[in-house]
Amino acid sequence: MRCPNHRLVGRRSVLSCRPSGNMMEVKLVFQIRDRLPVQVLCMSAPLPPGAQHAPATMRNRAPILEVLRTVLPEHGLVLEIASGTGEHASFFAQALPGLVWQPSDPDADCRASITAHAGAAGAGNVLPALDLDVSVPQWQRDVAERHGPVDAALCINLVHITAWTTIDPMMTGVAELLADGGCLLLYGPFRIEGRHTAPSNAAFDTALRTQNPSWGVRNLEDLTDAAASRGLIREQVIAMPANNQMVVYRKR
Numbered sequence: 001m002r003c004p005n006h007r008l009v010g011r012r013s014v015l016s017c018r019p020s021g022n023m024m025e026v027k028l029v030f031q032i033r034d035r036l037p038v039q040v041l042c043m044s045a046p047l048p049p050g051a052q053h054a055p056a057t058m059r060n061r062a063p064i065l066e067v068l069r070t071v072l073p074e075h076g077l078v079l080e081i082a083s084g085t086g087e088h089a090s091f092f093a094q095a096l097p098g099l100v101w102q103p104s105d106p107d108a109d110c111r112a113s114i115t116a117h118a119g120a121a122g123a124g125n126v127l128p129a130l131d132l133d134v135s136v137p138q139w140q141r142d143v144a145e146r147h148g149p150v151d152a153a154l155c156i157n158l159v160h161i162t163a164w165t166t167i168d169p170m171m172t173g174v175a176e177l178l179a180d181g182g183c184l185l186l187y188g189p190f191r192i193e194g195r196h197t198a199p200s201n202a203a204f205d206t207a208l209r210t211q212n213p214s215w216g217v218r219n220l221e222d223l224t225d226a227a228a229s230r231g232l233i234r235e236q237v238i239a240m241p242a243n244n245q246m247v248v249y250r251k252r
């Protein structure tokens with residue numbers, strides 16, 4: 001993100017970021033060479049035209065990236081399902097330059113936003129977003145024709161806001177697309193052995209089911225069974241901030 005008011009020299013990291021009209025208020029920590037880090041700057045930078053902003057992506061992207069660094073290969077192709085605004089795609093792709101990032105979303109506005117963020121970030125390893133609706137049987141054909149096997153598939157915050165009639169074809173498609181040894185990473189809130197991991201997740205689950213009875217916070221064991229029946233074996237469950245989990249399935 002570029003600051004219109006400051007030429008940034010030295011190391012910096014984003015502390016917080018929130019929308020304000022069509023601007024973003026960004027709080028940074030700066031460190032110039034061996035000087036002490038300073039937490040001073042608040043700046044506003046316009047969202048690029050067509051870009052959308054999801055505040056949660058600013059909170060969860062760093063912890064997710066830490067996991068990606070340990071799980072993803074150094075080089076290869078990552079298919080991101082349900083990329084949303086595309087903020088994750090640009091951030092992860094920039095941080096993991098050996099990978100080629102294939103974002104996707106069935107929503108045209110989201111695909112425009114993915115393009116806008118990738119362009120603004122100069123993330124050259126983000127491919128144009130694909131129009132993928134993983135509830136459609138054989139959705140994976142288009143990806144297979146373009147890329148052949150993929151090294152990893154990442155799906156953040158989808159399975160609770162969709163029905164099993166989407167999750168099943170998603171799993172089938174991912175299992176077909178993954179190269180041997182490739183992994184599927186699912187991030188979001190999950191129940192474990194039928195129990196919510198926090199009261200806030202239980203309330204969220206109720207709200208989701210009220211909105212759509214086929215939605216809801218999924219039981220991890222149900223997802224694991226669905227994955228295993230397609231040859232995707234659960235390898236890790238990593239507790240993440242805000243009562244979320246990252247689940248890693250490996251194609252064996």
Ligand SMILES: C[S@@+](CC[C@H](N)C(=O)[O-])C[C@H]1O[C@@H](n2cnc3c(N)ncnc32)[C@H](O)[C@@H]1O
Nearest residue numbers: 054082083084106107132133134135156157166
């Ligand atoms: C809660 S948002 C999450 C977006 C992004 N992954 C994030 O964490 O910010 C859910 C996304 O899933 C997408 N989506 C909904 N149904 C889908 C489907 N059947 N196949 C693929 N994506 C879908 C929506 O368009 C939306 O962008």
